[in-house]
Amino acid sequence: MSDKIKFSIDDVEIEGEVGQTIMEAADAAGVYIPRLCASKNLTPHGSCRVCTVKVNGRSQAACTQPIAPGIIVENDTDELKGHRRSIVEMLFVEGNHYCMFCEKSGNCELQAVAYRLGIAAPAHEYLFPNRDVDATHPEIFIDRNRCILCGRCVRASKELDNKNVFQFVGRGIEKKVAVNADANLSDTDMAGVDMAASSCPVGAILRKRVGFAIPVGERLYDAKPIGSEIESNRAENK
Ligand code: FES
Numbered sequence: 001m002s003d004k005i006k007f008s009i010d011d012v013e014i015e016g017e018v019g020q021t022i023m024e025a026a027d028a029a030g031v032y033i034p035r036l037c038a039s040k041n042l043t044p045h046g047s048c049r050v051c052t053v054k055v056n057g058r059s060q061a062a063c064t065q066p067i068a069p070g071i072i073v074e075n076d077t078d079e080l081k082g083h084r085r086s087i088v089e090m091l092f093v094e095g096n097h098y099c100m101f102c103e104k105s106g107n108c109e110l111q112a113v114a115y116r117l118g119i120a121a122p123a124h125e126y127l128f129p130n131r132d133v134d135a136t137h138p139e140i141f142i143d144r145n146r147c148i149l150c151g152r153c154v155r156a157s158k159e160l161d162n163k164n165v166f167q168f169v170g171r172g173i174e175k176k177v178a179v180n181a182d183a184n185l186s187d188t189d190m191a192g193v194d195m196a197a198s199s200c201p202v203g204a205i206l207r208k209r210v211g212f213a214i215p216v217g218e219r220l221y222d223a224k225p226i227g228s229e230i231e232s233n234r235a236e237n238k
Pocket residue numbers: 034035036037038045046047048049050051052061062063064
């Protein structure tokens with residue numbers, strides 16, 4: 001029996017492997033599905049919903065939904081792009097994101113996804129929440145103003161570093177990333193080389209003394225939009 005599963009995304013026939021999610025099969029085929037909480041090598045969490053696609057007409061998270069023979073997936077439609085724009089716009093106004101002053105600018109996935117979706121200015125009022133910065137660790141700092149609660153640091157610490165440095169506490173608008181110590185990051189077993197430190201898609205967890213090492217204009221998403229690294233697979237596959 002063949003291990004291949006055939007299905008379609010936006011009328012393009014895709015051949016995936018048994019056990020793949022829609023996002024994994026799309027990535028391999030060179031089809032970009034926007035995402036924020038999903039990251040290679042981490043268990044998908046399905047929380048940000050930016051990757052929402054329609055599967056046989058029903059909304060599903062592409063990062064968690066397994067492929068199945070003959071499913072019809074819609075991805076790059078005006079309706080779905082509109083939903084994604086709304087989610088990203090809300091993320092911007094829920095936190096304090098000042099891209100022009102942020103050292104992650106140009107390498108930031110939130111910013112890059114916003115550009116890719118054509119967001120020029122948020123459509124909602126800013127909430128200007130009062131969030132804190134933890135700069136107690138000698139090598140890493142957390143700026144919660146920029147946190148989008150994707151949970152990548154929580155999963156990276158647990159799954160890749162075999163630690164449990166981060167966790168969520170609180171609910172709703174009070175929800176935040178906390179550390180497994182009474183108060184500060186410096187009280188944890190976090191190390192500067194930990195994968196959790198590089199897992200953050202925004203500028204919420206950053207290494208100290210390396211900011212602006214790559215000049216603005218030469219950063220990852222300055223030249224090419226996010227997702228083009230995936231789409232280039234498709235061009236090569238043809
Ligand atoms: S990337 Fe799938 S829910 Fe966040």
